[in-house]
Amino acid sequence: MEKLEKIMQDTAKHFLQEQKVDLIIGYKQGTIPLRTTPCFVTKPEDISQLVWNVCCDHDLTNFLLQPEYKDKKVGIIVKGCDARALVVCMAEGQIERKMVTIIGMPCPGMIDRKRIESELEPKEILVAEITEDQIHLKGKDFEQTLQKDDYIQASCKSCRYNNPPVCDVLIGGQPIELSFNDDLDEKLAELEAKSPDERWTYFTTLLSDCIRCYACRNACPLCYCKECFVDQTQPQWVGKTTNISDIMFYHMIRAFHVAGRCVECGACTRACPMNIDLRLITRKLQNIVKDRYGFEAGLDPNVPPPMGTHTMEDPQEFITEPE
Amino acid sequence: MTVAEEKSQIKEEKSWEPKILAFLCNWCSYAGADLAGISRLQYPPNIRVVRVPCSGRVNPFYLIKALQAGWDGVLVSGCHPGDCHYLSGNLVARRRFAILKDIVEFMGISPGRLNFSWVSAAEGEKFSKVVKEVVEKVKKLGPIRKMVKE
Numbered sequence: 001m002e003k004l005e006k007i008m009q010d011t012a013k014h015f016l017q018e019q020k021v022d023l024i025i026g027y028k029q030g031t032i033p034l035r036t037t038p039c040f041v042t043k044p045e046d047i048s049q050l051v052w053n054v055c056c057d058h059d060l061t062n063f064l065l066q067p068e069y070k071d072k073k074v075g076i077i078v079k080g081c082d083a084r085a086l087v088v089c090m091a092e093g094q095i096e097r098k099m100v101t102i103i104g105m106p107c108p109g110m111i112d113r114k115r116i117e118s119e120l121e122p123k124e125i126l127v128a129e130i131t132e133d134q135i136h137l138k139g140k141d142f143e144q145t146l147q148k149d150d151y152i153q154a155s156c157k158s159c160r161y162n163n164p165p166v167c168d169v170l171i172g173g174q175p176i177e178l179s180f181n182d183d184l185d186e187k188l189a190e191l192e193a194k195s196p197d198e199r200w201t202y203f204t205t206l207l208s209d210c211i212r213c214y215a216c217r218n219a220c221p222l223c224y225c226k227e228c229f230v231d232q233t234q235p236q237w238v239g240k241t242t243n244i245s246d247i248m249f250y251h252m253i254r255a256f257h258v259a260g261r262c263v264e265c266g267a268c269t270r271a272c273p274m275n276i277d278l279r280l281i282t283r284k285l286q287n288i289v290k291d292r293y294g295f296e297a298g299l300d301p302n303v304p305p306p307m308g309t310h311t312m313e314d315p316q317e318f319i320t321e322p323e
Numbered sequence: 324m325t326v327a328e329e330k331s332q333i334k335e336e337k338s339w340e341p342k343i344l345a346f347l348c349n350w351c352s353y354a355g356a357d358l359a360g361i362s363r364l365q366y367p368p369n370i371r372v373v374r375v376p377c378s379g380r381v382n383p384f385y386l387i388k389a390l391q392a393g394w395d396g397v398l399v400s401g402c403h404p405g406d407c408h409y410l411s412g413n414l415v416a417r418r419r420f421a422i423l424k425d426i427v428e429f430m431g432i433s434p435g436r437l438n439f440s441w442v443s444a445a446e447g448e449k450f451s452k453v454v455k456e457v458v459e460k461v462k463k464l465g466p467i468r469k470m471v472k473e
Contacts, residue, residue, distance in 0.1 A: 192429070196428065196431050196432065196433045196434070197431065197433075198431075199429065199430065199431040200430070200431025200432070200469050201431070202431070203430045203431055204431070229384070237384040237388060238384075239472065243472055243473070245391050245470055245471060245472040245473075246391075246472065248430065248470060249387055249388075249391060249470075251430070252387055252426055252427055252430055253383060253384065253387065255426050255430075256383055256422060256423050256426055259422045259426065260422070281429075281430075284425075284426075284429050285426070288422060288425045288426070288429075289422070292418075292421055292422070292425075293418075306418065307418060307419070307422070310411060310414035310415055310417065310418050311414070312404055312405060312414070314414065314417055314418060314421070315421070316404075316417055316421070318420070318421060318424055318439060319417075319439050319440055319441060320398075320438050320439065320440040320453055320456060320457060321440070322449065322452035322453055322455070322456050323452075
């Protein structure tokens, strides 16, 4: 990864020097261990701030939707999921393809900082060193080495596109193959085979922890509406309580709003302060849209999103047709 | 016994009849329902009609909100594909409902609560059949308990 970091810095520097881009959005080391923070580089001499490691889990495409970056030529560091989110924004006309230089990183899977911290509780990590497959942690009176593969984020384990499907330059030139054991599809099949009542029980139990903080919405690279339906008050469609009915309402409609757009980046699950795993819902959304319309989000900026288009031949087996 | 269970039991004791909210498009299904009435065709009195300009006007909010408010079932009916007064409103609606129904049923609402159909202005008989079928389906499911906000 250090090698890739060097190549990434050189490429970004080259783009800045050639004035192909006005600024680079990437990651720099955060103020606490195992964290990175978004970083904006405008001068070639500052390029050494940029880092690339297994803690670069934020999605930077959100920044491109901000008005201050709309008319700038931006170079952006993206992983597979970020690139797909970017492509969806492009397909939806939010970002202009020619304004963005996509610097793609083949992603080896990001590590789950929350899990490491909760396992070490109450010990505090002060220094972290990450090598090719190990994480060395140091703190007051302790030192520990963890295997990186044991602490990969759940959403990265179920990742299907870790290499950017669309990018201007792929750092390193070589896509990475992931080989994690993941049982999300089996879990989904198991849940689908259950009765509606059992599924209702499953989801109400899962989501009963939800405190309606909307962190999932805020973290989502595709929830860019200026005014979200949950914030509307005239009329107010969704109650603001943590009554299970309101919670289910919110999650159903949010799922509906990202159907055919969701790229399974896992940002919602990662952002959740109550550790609610929404991956079954997001994976189901992928399957619904793929089965019905043969569409996968975020692979081609020139294909219109499925909910923004239609054909006469769309499947309609769900329509009531009396004999 | 919780309040919800108690309430639903009282409901069941008093020979319960389902209440179904029907969104009918102004140009086809509403006229179809009208035709059913003019032709003296019988259908169960369980539906309450909301006239909408087009099935594409029906926001998914309406449907889930209806369940939340205690309606036992929802029916959305519009023009046949290709006959939309606004050319493609029902095609947009078809994709929307397909996805919504899949999501809502995946999350545990029983199939049969959300219903969609195409009824033209000339299909009074079909309208009465659709209503009969939907009412029968919802009757089998019983009063709605999930989603209802207590």
